[in-house]
Amino acid sequence: MDRISRHSQGLEGVRFGDHRISSLIFADDVVLLAPSSLDVQQALGRFAAECEAVGMRVSTSKSEAMVLDQKKVTCTLQVGGDFLPQVEEFKYPGVLFTSEGRMDREIDRRIGAAAAVMRSMYRSVVVKKELSRKAKLSIYQSIYVPMFTYGHELWVMTERIRSRIQAAEMSFLCRVARFFLRDRVKSSVTREELGVEQLLLHIERGQLRWLGHLFRMPPRRLPGEVFRACPTGKRPRGRPRTRWRDYVSRLAWERLGVPPEALKELFGEREVWASLLRLLPPQPGSG
Numbered sequence: 001m002d003r004i005s006r007h008s009q010g011l012e013g014v015r016f017g018d019h020r021i022s023s024l025i026f027a028d029d030v031v032l033l034a035p036s037s038l039d040v041q042q043a044l045g046r047f048a049a050e051c052e053a054v055g056m057r058v059s060t061s062k063s064e065a066m067v068l069d070q071k072k073v074t075c076t077l078q079v080g081g082d083f084l085p086q087v088e089e090f091k092y093p094g095v096l097f098t099s100e101g102r103m104d105r106e107i108d109r110r111i112g113a114a115a116a117v118m119r120s121m122y123r124s125v126v127v128k129k130e131l132s133r134k135a136k137l138s139i140y141q142s143i144y145v146p147m148f149t150y151g152h153e154l155w156v157m158t159e160r161i162r163s164r165i166q167a168a169e170m171s172f173l174c175r176v177a178r179f180f181l182r183d184r185v186k187s188s189v190t191r192e193e194l195g196v197e198q199l200l201l202h203i204e205r206g207q208l209r210w211l212g213h214l215f216r217m218p219p220r221r222l223p224g225e226v227f228r229a230c231p232t233g234k235r236p237r238g239r240p241r242t243r244w245r246d247y248v249s250r251l252a253w254e255r256l257g258v259p260p261e262a263l264k265e266l267f268g269e270r271e272v273w274a275s276l277l278r279l280l281p282p283q284p285g286s287g
Helices: 002-008 037-053 104-126 133-149 159-177 187-194 199-216 222-228 244-256 260-267 270-278
Strands: 014-016 019-021 023-026 029-032 077-079 082-084 089-091 096-098
Touching: 002 023, 002 037, 019 222, 029 037, 037 077, 096 104, 104 133, 104 159, 133 159, 133 199, 159 187, 159 199, 199 222, 199 244, 199 260, 199 270, 244 260, 260 270
Parallel strands: none
Antiparallel strands: 014 019, 023 029, 077 082, 089 096
């Protein structure tokens, strides 16, 4: 698949500063990127031709088109006479991307998936008296938390999202601890009783750890290059969205007391940064 992608590359692609990204590959899943529907169609035609040359073909039943824009834009693509459906969202790989470029739907989907896991295990695990608390917490750590937090490194956390995450977290833990709403037990007391880490703390530590990886990435690594690039173009009217880089830099300043200008130097000391993350305190006022 790498060879097919290299041979089918043209001048199309999305620019991030001085870098041009024309495709993304994960196993046999390929995403073609271009600034216009005409460019995508040309890239898709070359890619389909390269696939046919080696005895493969593009599955039109599994292929979709999506435009990343705040306004609705039509994009008509076809392969071998078959038109590809245009969608407003799609998953790649395991993360939901939307045409508006927001992560809110993905976070809501993760919360819903975690709730579905708890419902499926409610009688057999969560409230089953014969099962020990240790076994329940082991299932919480190995199934519930990974399902909930998959891809959390790139979330931009708002107060609404924080509140929903904490509510979903305590919905599981309170049942394990057999605490009820009428008991008026604080969330911090429940976590201390069970000996588990605050889920928001786990998420923030993962985000700051990923920030350190990005800063230390050598040149030509795509995630690092995109992180360091400055996209060109005009922003739409109104308040600009919070960029992930701004959010996580502010997180480092508010939670660790590290100003943005000192981050690069600190990230060079990997062990120092890791020790700071281990000492990351819980969010104040987390209940």
